[in-house]
Amino acid sequence: MLFIAIKNNLKLMLRNKVLLVFLLVAPAAITWILSGVFEDMMGVYSNTDTVNIAYEVEEGSPYEAYLEQLSKEMSSDQIRISKYNVTKEQVEETVKKQELTAFLYITKDSYIVYEYDKYNTQAHVVENLFTTMFDQLHAAQTLTMVNKTIGYSEILKLDLIPMATSVNYYGIIEIAYFAMCGVVTISIVIRSERKNRITRRMQVAKISGMTMYLAKVIPCSIAVFVDMVGASILSHLLVGNQYGNYTESIGILLLLSIAASAFGILGLYLVKNIAVGIVLIFSSVWFMGFYGGTFQNYMMNVVPDQLRAISPLYYVNRTLVEFQTMGKSDYAVPCVCILVGIVLICSLGNVFLMKREMEE
Amino acid sequence: MKGFFTMLKLNGKLLLRSKGYLCCLILIPIIAVIMMNTVGNFGKTEGTEESLIKSWDSIGDTSDIENVRMSIKVYDKSNSVQSNYLLEQLAKTSSYKIYRLTYKEGEEQTEKEILDDAKSVMESSTIRAALVIPEDFVEQLQQEENSAVQIIMGYEDERVTLLQNNVNQYCGVLHAMTKEADATGQTVENILLSQGESLEKEVISVKQSDIVSLNEEQQNSRSRIGYALCFLTISFVFSGVFIVNVLIQEKDNRSYNRMKLSLTTSRCYIAVKLCMVLVTSIVQVAIFAIVLALTTGTNLGIPYGKFLLMIFLQGILFNFISLVLGILCNNLMGVTFLSFVIWCVSTLIAGLYFPIVSGSVLEKISNITPQRWFMKATEFFIVGEKGVLLQYVLVICGFFLIMFTIGLVGMKRTEKE
Numbered sequence: 001m002l003f004i005a006i007k008n009n010l011k012l013m014l015r016n017k018v019l020l021v022f023l024l025v026a027p028a029a030i031t032w033i034l035s036g037v038f039e040d041m042m043g044v045y046s047n048t049d050t051v052n053i054a055y056e057v058e059e060g061s062p063y064e065a066y067l068e069q070l071s072k073e074m075s076s077d078q079i080r081i082s083k084y085n086v087t088k089e090q091v092e093e094t095v096k097k098q099e100l101t102a103f104l105y106i107t108k109d110s111y112i113v114y115e116y117d118k119y120n121t122q123a124h125v126v127e128n129l130f131t132t133m134f135d136q137l138h139a140a141q142t143l144t145m146v147n148k149t150i151g152y153s154e155i156l157k158l159d160l161i162p163m164a165t166s167v168n169y170y171g172i173i174e175i176a177y178f179a180m181c182g183v184v185t186i187s188i189v190i191r192s193e194r195k196n197r198i199t200r201r202m203q204v205a206k207i208s209g210m211t212m213y214l215a216k217v218i219p220c221s222i223a224v225f226v227d228m229v230g231a232s233i234l235s236h237l238l239v240g241n242q243y244g245n246y247t248e249s250i251g252i253l254l255l256l257s258i259a260a261s262a263f264g265i266l267g268l269y270l271v272k273n274i275a276v277g278i279v280l281i282f283s284s285v286w287f288m289g290f291y292g293g294t295f296q297n298y299m300m301n302v303v304p305d306q307l308r309a310i311s312p313l314y315y316v317n318r319t320l321v322e323f324q325t326m327g328k329s330d331y332a333v334p335c336v337c338i339l340v341g342i343v344l345i346c347s348l349g350n351v352f353l354m355k356r357e358m359e360e
Numbered sequence: 361m362k363g364f365f366t367m368l369k370l371n372g373k374l375l376l377r378s379k380g381y382l383c384c385l386i387l388i389p390i391i392a393v394i395m396m397n398t399v400g401n402f403g404k405t406e407g408t409e410e411s412l413i414k415s416w417d418s419i420g421d422t423s424d425i426e427n428v429r430m431s432i433k434v435y436d437k438s439n440s441v442q443s444n445y446l447l448e449q450l451a452k453t454s455s456y457k458i459y460r461l462t463y464k465e466g467e468e469q470t471e472k473e474i475l476d477d478a479k480s481v482m483e484s485s486t487i488r489a490a491l492v493i494p495e496d497f498v499e500q501l502q503q504e505e506n507s508a509v510q511i512i513m514g515y516e517d518e519r520v521t522l523l524q525n526n527v528n529q530y531c532g533v534l535h536a537m538t539k540e541a542d543a544t545g546q547t548v549e550n551i552l553l554s555q556g557e558s559l560e561k562e563v564i565s566v567k568q569s570d571i572v573s574l575n576e577e578q579q580n581s582r583s584r585i586g587y588a589l590c591f592l593t594i595s596f597v598f599s600g601v602f603i604v605n606v607l608i609q610e611k612d613n614r615s616y617n618r619m620k621l622s623l624t625t626s627r628c629y630i631a632v633k634l635c636m637v638l639v640t641s642i643v644q645v646a647i648f649a650i651v652l653a654l655t656t657g658t659n660l661g662i663p664y665g666k667f668l669l670m671i672f673l674q675g676i677l678f679n680f681i682s683l684v685l686g687i688l689c690n691n692l693m694g695v696t697f698l699s700f701v702i703w704c705v706s707t708l709i710a711g712l713y714f715p716i717v718s719g720s721v722l723e724k725i726s727n728i729t730p731q732r733w734f735m736k737a738t739e740f741f742i743v744g745e746k747g748v749l750l751q752y753v754l755v756i757c758g759f760f761l762i763m764f765t766i767g768l769v770g771m772k773r774t775e776k777e
Contacts, residue, residue: 022701030708033722037714040427041486044517095566103566110560118568120428127563128455128522132529134559135449142555143536152531153524154507158475160483160514184697191693275605275696276380279598282700295713299484 001207005215009189013223016188023182023227027174028235034174034295035166035239042166042297045121047078053126054084054094055104063106070133088112102126161299162325169297171241172320175228176313177294179256180285182224183264184278186216190265191274199357209355213265213347220261225254244324252335256316259339262346269353288313312338363624367632374606375636384599385640389648392591393655396584413447416461424457424486425714430519431457431487435474438497439463441549442534446493446509449530454563455519459487475512482514489513489520491527501531501538578742579715581661585738586712589674589731592648593707596675597699599640600682604695607633607686637683641675662741666749670734673756677730680760684767690774706731730759 014020055071057064071081086094088105095103095116102123103114113130115123164172193199202212229250235241243249267281268274289295291303292313301308308314315335322329329335375381416433424431432450436443439462451458463469469477478490490512494500500508509527513520534548537555541548574582610616619629649668658664681702686695707713709722710731716723726732737752 019697026701033709036720036722037717038425041425043427044488044515045427045430046516046518092564092566096568110562112562112564114564114566116566116568120426124428124455125519125522128453128526131453131561132526134561135533136529138559139533139536139555143533143540151507151528152535153509153511153527155511155513155520155524156475157513158479158482160479163515187693273380275601275692278693278696279380279700283594300486 001205002211002215005207005211006219009186009215010219010222012189012192013185013219016185019185019188020223020227023178023185023224024230024234027178027228027231028238031167031170031174031235031241032239034170035241038166038170038297040121041300042163042169044163047122047125049122050077051079051119051122051126052098052100053079053081053102053104054098054100055081055106056084056086056091057106058108061106061108066137067106102130104130161322163299164321164325167239168241168324169321171232171235171239172243172324173294173317175232175235175253176256176316176320177285177289178231179224179228179253180260180263180288180313181282182227182257183220183261183268183281185223185227186220186261186265187268187274187278189216189219190268194274203358207358209351209358212354212358213350216265217258217261217347217350220265221254221258224260225257228253228257242324243320244327248332249320249323252316252319252332252339255336255339255343259312259342259346262343262350266346266349266353269350269357285313287311293317312342363619363622364628364632367619367624367629368635371603371606371632371636372639375602375640378602378605381599381602384595384602385643386647388591388595388598389644390651392588392595392648393651395591396588396652397656413451413458413460416459427486429455429457430489430517430523431459431485432489432491432523433478433481433487434458434460434491434493435469435478436460436462436493437469437495438493440498441552442498442501442538443493445534445552446527446530449533450523450526452561453526455522455526478512479514488515488517489523491523498538501535502542504535574739574742578661582715582735582739582742585660585667586735588648589671589734590707590712592644592671592674593678593703593731595644596641596678597682597703598696599644600637600679601686601692601695601699603633603636603640603679604683604686605692607683608690608692608695611690633683634680637676637679641672641679645672645675662738666741667738669749670737670752673753674730674734677756677759677763681763684763684770687767687774688770711735730756 055067057067068083071083075081084094084098084103091103091105091112091114094100095114099116099118100114101116101119105112105114111130111134113127115127117123232243264281267284268277271277271280288311291301291307292298292311292315293301293308294313294317298308298314298317315331315338318331319329319335322331413434434447436447447458447460450456474490474492481487482490492510492512494508494510497508500506509531511520511524511527537548537551540546541551610619616629620626645668648671649664652658653664660667682695682699685698685702689695689698706729709726710729711722711726712731712735716726716732733752733755737748740748
């Protein structure tokens with residue numbers, strides 16, 4: 001009986017292709033958006049491109065000869081410095097046309113740095129070079145004993161928790177988030193059951209609440225899991241994110257699918273109206289995600305620690321991400337415990353609710 | 361308009377009976393105000409925005425989404441003229457955002473505590489380096505060959521090398537000043553004053569496209585408004601779903617057919633539905649407006665009345681979108697799900713949670729969401745541009761027209777069936 005029910009429910013779920021395709025595409029799409037948005041924030045600056053800088057000195061400036069000398073010294077594979085004969089008004093246009101990172105325009109008593117916002121970070125670094133250069137010249141003119149060779153600082157390197165790149169981070173985390181939302185797939189089954197009075201018929205067949213529950217949670221978990229694996233592959237192809245510790249990660253994803261199904265079914269059975277139930281589930285998942293790092297990195301999130309600690313998604317996210325960055329995670333055990341806890345509690349609640357429904 | 365008011369009354373009664381609708385009508389706008397006060401309130405901006413060095417205690421959030429300037433936390437144990445000079449010069453290079461921690465009398469932090477603190481700070485924000493300026497910084501400047509300032513580095517950011525060069529350079533200048541002070545008998549302060557500024561600097565940003573740049577405080581109020589709109593959108597979209605619920609039930613129970621028999625035109629029927637949309641949005645915006653005025657006040661950086669008008673337009677639009685979806689789908693589950701998707705996707709790509717980088721593909725895509733136009737108008741309002749409201753209203757009218765056409769086509773189709 002159980003197998004027939006599972007098979008039938010699976011069939012029903014597969015009939016709604018829009019939903020399945022949505023669950024497949026949405027995580028990949030959102031990964032693409034968020035990883036692009038947070039790329040700079042989660043990345044470290046390292047310059048690999050050639051920086052194009054140009055300068056122009058107004059006639060009569062004392063720096064004219066100096067800059068010619070300097071540009072020859074500073075030019076390298078990384079930096080290309082050239083002189084443009086343009087007026088002040090033409091500079092902006094030149095910057096855009098020639099794709100210059102920055103343009104240094106020197107008048108008699110001031111200097112203007114034009115920064116192209118396309119190369120924002122680079123432009124600021126170049127501005128730093130200009131500023132310090134003029135400061136140095138100024139110091140050399142006014143002070144007698146500037147000694148450049150003294151090292152006044154030492155660098156101390158700290159060992160930090162490795163940071164995931166934005167692509168890997170969001171690639172992993174959106175999968176976990178949509179797994180939690182995946183329960184909508186089973187709502188079709190529940191809806192048709194209620195509409196066609198299937199529960200009544202099952203009463204006649206003397207089916208226990210447990211069987212009824214298993215007949216829902218198993219196909220739902222399978223669907224969510226398969227969908228999420230598909231979505232992972234899709235987002236890997238789209239943005240190239242990766243997992244770490246494949247066996248463990250897949251294990252957690254499977255457990256998450258079961259927990260999400262149990263949790264979702266509970267939500268749908270607690271509220272009689274399916275639409276309201278779905279809204280309820282989605283909003284609670286949204287809050288879990290909001291506090292658990294689905295939208296903003298969980299490390300940099302400004303939400304209070306206590307709220308973060310009660311979001312189950314936080315543990316899942318952190319475990320999966322740390323598997324990727326470090327290969328191990330201290331959060332793995334709590335994560336598994338919490339997921340198993342959710343499965344047990346929600347299952348108990350579900351069996352109870354279904355039993356009650358059967359007895360009605 | 362036969363039966364218009366009867367239908368309106370009945371519809372209202374039916375809606376008010378549903379708890380979900382009441383929740384969308386009253387509760388979620390209030391939550392939106394709460395979110396606006398808590399989540400968006402990141403930075404307790406202290407002092408003027410122009411101050412180059414920010415006090416560490418004045419900030420709540422150091423995650424810098426743009427990360428254009430490297431954020432540095434400075435443990436300033438020296439708190440002297442010299443350390444101040446060093447930090448000011450660093451800030452003037454405009455490559456760094458400097459957050460300075462000063463110590464009160466008797467307050468101390470051991471090296472280990474500093475390292476632990478720096479570790480946790482760097483792991484949880486975009487701060488990529490920390491500077492430790494020792495207590496005897498001034499004395500150390502007198503000597504040659506030493507390493508007075510400690511630079512703590514976390515993730516391998518190339519700008520740390522730049523920082524080290526800068527620190528060395530300005531410490532070198534300070535060293536020279538100290539020597540000169542010793543030789544001439546002046547104080548370092550006097551020499552600093554007499555030094556004057558180097559060549560005057562001006563920075564002009566060349567923009568790829570016409571975008572508005574906001575300062576930190578304005579960004580803050582922008583993001584607060586964004587979060588508020590995000591929640592309001594939920595309430596708009598789902599109140600629309602409840603209106604659709606009545607429509608679908610009327611179809612299922614054949615009330616629509618009976619109504620037709622009573623010689624009520626379908627035009628009147630549509631007018632009732634539109635009226636419900638209008639009333640719902642008015643109530644939602646009113647509740648939001650009152651609660652916001654009572655808690656935060658009306659000072660949002662943009663004119664309150666225009667702000668409410670803009671939100672009101674969003675309200676009608678999103679209620680209307682749900683209604684159109686209902687006509688197209690004709691089943692509640694589908695509408696709920698689609699509305700949720702619309703809410704999720706539109707708030708995300710409209711950039712309500714984060715500012716959108718100009719010139720990116722995302723920016724182009726985001727223009728299809730009404731909220732993006734709302735945020736654009738808000739940004740323009742914040743910086744005080746004129747003629748924004750008209751553009752916004754026109755764009756929203758455009759959205760209406762599209763939805764209306766889709767709705768009409770959908771109705772024609774269902775009527776044929």
